[in-house]
Amino acid sequence: MANLQESNHQENWENLSQKTNDSLIRVRKVLTLSRIILIVFLVLLVFLFLPWRQTIPGRGTVTALRPQDRPQTVQNQIGGRIERWYVSEGQEVKKGDTILLISEISQPYFDPELPQRLQEQLQAKQSSEAAARQKMRATEAQMSALDRGLNYQLISAENKVKQSINYVKSDSADLEAVRQFYKISQQRLERYEQGYKDGLFSLTDIETRRLNVQNDNAKLIAQENKLNTSRQSLLNAQIELDNIRVKYQESVAKAQSDMGTAISGQATAQGDIAKLRNEIANIDFRLGLYVVRAPQDGYVIKTLKAGIGENIKEGESVATLQPKEPLVAAEIYVDAMDVPLIGDRSEVRLQFEGWPSVQFSGWPSVAVGTFAGRVFSIDRVSSPNGSYRVLVKQMVPVPAADEPWPVQLRQGSGVYGRVILNSVPIWYEIWRQLNGFPPSLEREPKGDGEKAK
Structure with missing residues (x-):
């Protein structure tokens, strides 16, 4: 009988100990979760007050800054018959090189003497x-x-x-x-x-x-x-x-x-x-004029006429020429609502197609594979799609922390850019985005601006 009582007592003690241990574990889990939540809250609170760089996104293509550097068509000034081609597509030509030879087809000029x-x-x-x-x-x-x-x-x-x-x-x-x-x-x-x-x-x-x-x-x-x-x-x-x-x-x-x-x-x-x-x-x-010559140094992209003996009219395009060593620029299109916020010399971070990069919208300083640029001009009228074209040129001299634009850039390739604006807290940027407000027009403090320079 005594043994039975002792056994029951031992069993009750073990049950009580187990319940105590379970309670302690639950309390510890609650405390750990509370600490985690508190830490996350503090981290988020700190994160909300971190500086965020406002930007204006835009997409476009690579182009030439000067009109003479853009692809052009080579035209013959008089009508005639194609006698011989002196170039092929993709060939490099110098200014004055012969592209095409034509013969006379106008009756008043048939007499050789x-x-x-x-x-x-x-x-x-x-x-x-x-x-x-x-x-x-x-x-x-x-x-x-x-x-x-x-x-x-x-x-x-x-x-x-x-x-x-x-x-x-x-x-x-x-x-x-x-x-x-x-x-x-x-x-x-x-x-x-x-x-x-x-x-x-x-x-x-x-x-x-x-x-x-x-x-x-x-x-x-x-x-x-x-x-x-x-x-x-x-x-x-x-x-x-x-x-x-x-x-x-x-x-x-x-x-x-x-x-x-x-x-x-x-x-x-x-x-x-x-x-x-x-x-x-x-x-x-x-x-x-029987000899059609290259107007400047460049590359013959495409011949627009083919064959020998084909008649061409006056002022007709015979080939497309890409000038050599053009002064490249990026043309990006931005929304009309953002145009008033862009200054004449605003900085831009560019991401070219074909060059791997990681770009952070609010922290351009930690972007990888992007290139620096500066606004050159903004169109006075909108494009047919309602957006405005912004021409961006390479910064000269190139900042020490950046690399010059790739020499392999070809006109017409895609580009993604972000116009750099002011720095604001992250909470303000979230609030602005949720309410659909434009970026802030307030200027940065003078000290920050001088440091940025």
Whole structure:
């Protein structure tokens, strides 16, 4: 009986011990879990106050910063027939190297001796110009001779007019004298007739006086006729002077007409000469256009025409050329909401396709395999998809902690970039993302900015 009681007592003790141990284990687990939760909470609390770098993401492609470094098409300036190709796709060419040779297909340029023909026409036109110049000199000499001849004739005719005027004046004076003598003769005759009636004079004296009056009347009529003749001579001299002037004007007008014709011929010849020289220069320049040359150093990416004997039009593209050693840049597209936050010289972290990298959005300093860049320009207008293009160039000089952009970059390859903005606490970034707010526009403290620089 005693053994049975002792056995029960031992069993109860063991059960109590087991229950105590279980309780202690549960308490320890609760304490451990509480400590873990507290540690996690403290870690998260500390984590929320860690600095976070705000960024603006964007995707795009690699391009060239300068327009002359981007792929371009090589065009022929005249239409023609393909005669020979001097390059193949992927070949490197230098500036001025021959890419393509074409032949003429325009009918006005078929004559192989066309430059010589134009030179002959030019010489003929130059001879016409010389003849017109000679005619001008001859006309000028003719006009000079007309001037000299007119001066002599005018002097002679004017002297003749003056002489006729003097004759008219002299005859007018003589007529006046004869008229006075005739009046005196008539008065004497009247006195002699009165004296004859009074018996003072004889009949013979009367008849003598009557005869003198008739003679004086005859002299008066003769003098009047002479005066009329002198006046007629003066009129004829004046008419002759006017005829000389009219004849001179006609001769001068004809000479001036000949001079105008010569000047017009010379101007026409000069215009034709200029036109022929222009055609000759165009022909010489056109001969150089049969060879299509590389506009700059680069690589022939693709030939856009094929075969021999194929006709190509004027201004048609024949090949695509990639310039050598372009100044590469990255063009990334960002949302319109983020564009006002990007500065003209904001830093950018770039990740190129084909170069493994790990990029942390908020900690660009610990990113691996990314490259540094700086904003070069931002488009003033949006793209068709509503986003804005941002051109990013390589930072010069390259920061000591970074590597220069790979020389193997090819235009058109993909790129992913993040524009670096301000530093904020992680809790603020989480709150901003949950509420859909844009990044902060507040500037960093001056000290931090100077350290960043």
